[in-house]
Amino acid sequence: MPVARDIPSASHPNSLLHRLFRRWWRQQSPSRQDRFATIAPLISVLMFLATITATFWYLRNEEIERAGEALRRDTEISQQQIRLHLIENQEQLVRMARELATRDIAPEEFLPHAAAFQRERPEVRHLTWVTAQRQVRASQAVLSYESVASEKPAKHNPSFPGEGLALASEAAFIAARDTRQPVYSRPFTDADGMAVFQVQVPLIDRGNFAGTLIVEYSIESLVRYYVPSEVSRRHIISVVGPELQPLASTVTAMPGQPVVPPSLQHEVPLAPMANGLMLRGQGYRTSIGLIGNTLFWMVVALSVLTVWMLLGTWKHMRRRAQIQNALAQETNFRRAMENSMLTGMRAMDMEGRVTYVNPAFCAMTGYAEADLLDGKPPFPYWPPDRVEENTRLLQQELQGRSPAGGIEVKVMRKDGSIFDARMYVSPLIDPRGLQTGWMTSMTNITEAKRIRDQLSASHERFTTVLEGLDAAVSVLSVQQGELLFANRSYRLWFGADARGHGQLAHSTPAQSYQAEADEEVDGLSGLPTQELTEAGAHPHEIYVEPLAMWFDVRTRYLQWTDGRLAQMLIATDITSRRRVEEQAQQQAEKAQVTSRLITMGEMASSVAHELNQPLTAINNYCNGMVSRVRNESINTEDLIAALQKTGRQAERAGQIIHRIRAFVKKSEPQRQPSQASEIVDDAVELAGIELRRRKVAIHTYVAQRLPTLMCDPILIEQVLMNLLKNAAEAIDSAGLPSARRNIELRVVPRHTAEEGGVIEFSVSDMGPGMKEEVLSRLYEAFFSTKAEGMGIGLSLCRSIIESHRGRMRAQNLYNGTTVTGCRFAFTLPVDLTQRVDAQPVPEVPDVAAAANPNATAS
Template sequence: MIPLVTIVVLTAMISLLLWAINYNENERLRTTLISDALWVEQTLRFQLSVDEDAIARLALDHAHHQIGLPQFGDRARIHLQNNPEVLSIALFDADGRPVFSVPEGAGSGSGATSPLPNRATAAASVRPIYGPLTKTSDGDLVTSISTALGDGGSVSAVISIRSLIARQIPWWITEKYAVQLVDIDNAVLAEKTRVEPTDTSLTHKISFDPPLAGAWLAISSYRVGGNLSNNLLVAGVLGLSLFAVFSLLVLYRNGLKRQAAEMRLRSEMAFRRSMEESLTVGLRARDHDGKILYVNNAFCQMTGFTAEELTGRKPPMPYWHEDRIAETLARHEALNKGGLKIQSFETCFRRRDGSDLEVQVFEAPLVDAHGRHRGWMGSIIDISDQKRAAEIARVQSQNLQRTGRLVTLGEMASSLAHELNQPLAAIASYAAGSLNLLQSPDCDHRQVVGALEKLSLQTERAGQIIRRIQDFVRKRDPKFQDVELASVIVETASFLEADASNHNATIKVFAPKGLAPVRADRILMEQVMINLMRNGIEAMGGPSARHVRLEVELRQEDDHQVIEVRDSGPGISPTVAGRLFEPFVTSKQDGMGMGLNICRTIIELHHGRLEHRPSPTGGTVFSIVLPVPQPERAAAE
């Protein structure tokens, strides 16, 4: 309370001192203003008296016939040259008509020199008479000075008030003041000013009537000046006072600021703690040695351990999987050597209850307020559900692919039976022939051996057909290895030869040898080729159709190999073309719409792409683009 009272008293004293200094300074300025205003008034009146005397002498000399019109004109011109505020001088007769004027013709225009309106007043006055203030066509403010002659005539001069003020008021007056001639309503009649005065508190007005009826001379100060010593004194007192006030405020508010800062700090810490505990992402801070500095509630809930059990603990951690301790230590060592960059990896933790926890960890540098790298801040996300969902999707995809192969095999049952019948019929024929030879008394053993060798070859052929069918339908995980696509195409074409024959079609293969192998699963690639080639065969018609040809081409393009399957069928409807690879979308009447979807999934699994386009000669072209891996990529896979 005492500092507040002191501040109020000190402020009051300083305010009183400043008011007294300002009052004295204003009074000094007002005195100077009045003195200068009187000087200006005297200067203007003196110049007007000079013009009055000149007019009076001209009138007197002309009335006494001491000068003629030529001498009158010469003296009038000399006066006009020496006193530019006098615009013209004219001589009028008793009837008010101009007799002579300088410059010539000046007395005949409106608003120029004119005789006195009251002859009795002019005759009775020993001094020249002033006319009213009038505005000329060019905006100048003028008045007239007239002196009566004895014969009833008069001598009259036109005075420019603007020129009078502009010439007779020196520059040092206009540097400090705005000089204005105003009427009784403060309307400006004429002025000489550098800028428009904004402060009218320092203004002095002097009546200028006579000689100018209803006119006032107003002089206003541009600004309130000050003396250097007073200003320095005021500045010093004000500076010391402000410093004292500031010191008292600092002392008074220091305790309040400290309390407020502590309150804000507690609130901020509580708010941040609330934010951290509300996160569903686990947070873990550790130093370079792996010692845990901080864990949030979400991380504790993930692992089943409390913050007290984990904070301050060094590796190995209780939530580490015992099978991955060496791997985790190696990863932490690599993290410390990897520099200040964010790293991400997937790993498996072991909960307190012994169950596995699949997580994804994002490690970011932990930098303190001084820019020092204190350790690592980890964000841990539980991805167990995503892993399970991905595994379920993978199994379902494999089942779908196997189902597709079974469906394809079922659709090709008649063709497969026809292909198996050929070696089986040959086996039966060779067996019967061999039996007949053996029963013959003159049996030639060389013929029997030849028949048995041919029987063995047919048996091997039948076995290859059976093994191919078994590999095609067996449930298995994809096995990526080096595969020559040319052999896949040739074997698939041979496998579908009987099916193509049933549709009056032939398969033409353009597959150059010597191309680099690709990383692929041979069985899955055979499934794709069977599906695409059978689609092309079926699209070109059945047994009643004309003889057609299905073309399969393999070529190398940069670091990719391209397989194109071209048919000459009716093509694909535009309404179906855009959605052809979607599930349950088909262009066949009895199709299920799953084959091409499975094919695209298999090709994408091989990091390739499956596309289709209309053939220029009719039909459709399906393109498979597969990358040819670099040696290091092949080794990694």
């Protein structure tokens, strides 16, 4: 471990800084001092590596700058050579153009001068004399002489200007004509496919534009002849166009081989006047660079190796410090755990001498550690009456024959009190693998034993309660299909197997799950255990035919004591209740028939009067036919007509009797598809007898295309008959005038958020209405507002409607604050989507509107 040296503070100028550093160093922990001592060499190596890298980088940049400077110099030298040559040519062309304009040179003499000019300048493609009308007067091409015989301008040749054509030569011609100065054209491709550009010198005759002298340069020849050879050996010199496309170069790329992009590049303009041509110089670095330098990699390798060794040393020191800290923490943790745990620990050697006890053991027995260490049996915490038994158990423990589940013993405290304890024994093994003694853990089980006894008693009481229940209680394992519990009632009714549970739960017991031998499979995979155990019971009633008994069954899922998912079932015997309900239903059916008989009894006189009319008509027809037959005053046609009338009257009487018999016939209630219009027709036909007797008119409205009802039509007719009869009696008993002796029967579809789709039957009268206290008690059994009434009519009607899942209600009709009638209505549920092209339901009119166009009077 490095130690700071004491430096004399009187002789050193930085004595204060040294004292501060020494004080700070002494305040650091030894591990932190070791870390700082390791980090210092690491930082120095990293600084050395950074210095070497920076040096190489600086040298590389210097080399790149020198190469770039040489490239710029060579490019500018090439530019100057080409520019000087072009300027020299331009001066001679200007002199030649002046001679042409002053006619010192005839067209025939132009060609020798042009040939001489071209022989000395191999980059010139041709010289052409063009008039102001763009006509070629003479032209000297490469290595040939051409004379112009005609005055027509050249066509389809990009080297000659053409009026209205988008050519570089045309643009230069116009510029030379306008500026009266030599103009360099933009580069283009001539008829031979070579990249060229032109210089057009204007011909000025006495101040007038007389044409141009066109000189066409080959860009490739310029590069070939006027770029110095020493420059082309060092760098690549090329000419690029306005769109930076290469036009000519000192180096030609081999076909099919990739072109390595240059690392250095410099561009300068080419022509004396701006025409878009650029001279580009390109070069490559000759050095291998920083990354390819062997010396650099050797330095890097040595630095990395040094850093790796320093890091390894630092990591080793850090790991050793961590191990020391972990060992200290583990020791403190074990000591704290032993001192805080409630389990008593006792260590003995192979001879039974106590070598260690923890504070919990001392607290349990009440003895100090000094009283127990080095002690031999009999120990002071052994009860006097159990010395022999404890000695036997100790010998068994020393011989290694103690049971794995521990032994239960009695322990005496120092104050003489005794408590129950359980001891577990395990051998003590040293690092060499040899046993040196025994470790015994002791736990006070007095409270646990008391709780266990209480739980056992509670279980017995719970089992006694379940066995005494009249309901069958069973618990079935969902996974194995095993019956986990069954009380006495279940065993009495279904035996001791799981078939009764499955029968009550509407399912067979689950088959036992067999896991594969080579893997562990979760039998409850995907089963929502939490949701099942939190779900409530779902009661349902089941009839068990072998027992001839009805059961109310409630099931729910729960988690069994061993963690398995189980289904609990409680089946209560409701056979007696079902019998009572069946008897009540039979009594209700009898009451319905009795009500119909009472209704027909009350209508007996009306029915007799109704039957008297067709019977009297039949008698009259028969007597008349007999008299006329005796007098021989009837022919065949009259006899047939009389017989037909007699038959119709007999048929009318038969229909009346048939409806009455169907209405009062005792039959089992049965629901069948029925039409509301047919039910209304039959009810109105039967009630019409009573209504005509009481001189009450009825108006009916039945909506068209109503859906089919699933109901008992006789019971619904009974309800309608009762409501119509009550309305007629209310009107008759009030002695109302003829204008108010009306009843309206309406059948319309409705849809409400509470009931959904229903068909509503309503009976409205124009009677005196009912009092509010009567409306509140209207459906009570045996309550009636009539002196001779039995009080079962409306109550029975409401029961019939509710049995069809409908609702019934009554209300008074008002005109302001005056009661103008009463309205009874009931609804029957139906699927309104069955209606096809249903017409809109009209608003309910006032009962007083007897002249309803949609109503039919009976």
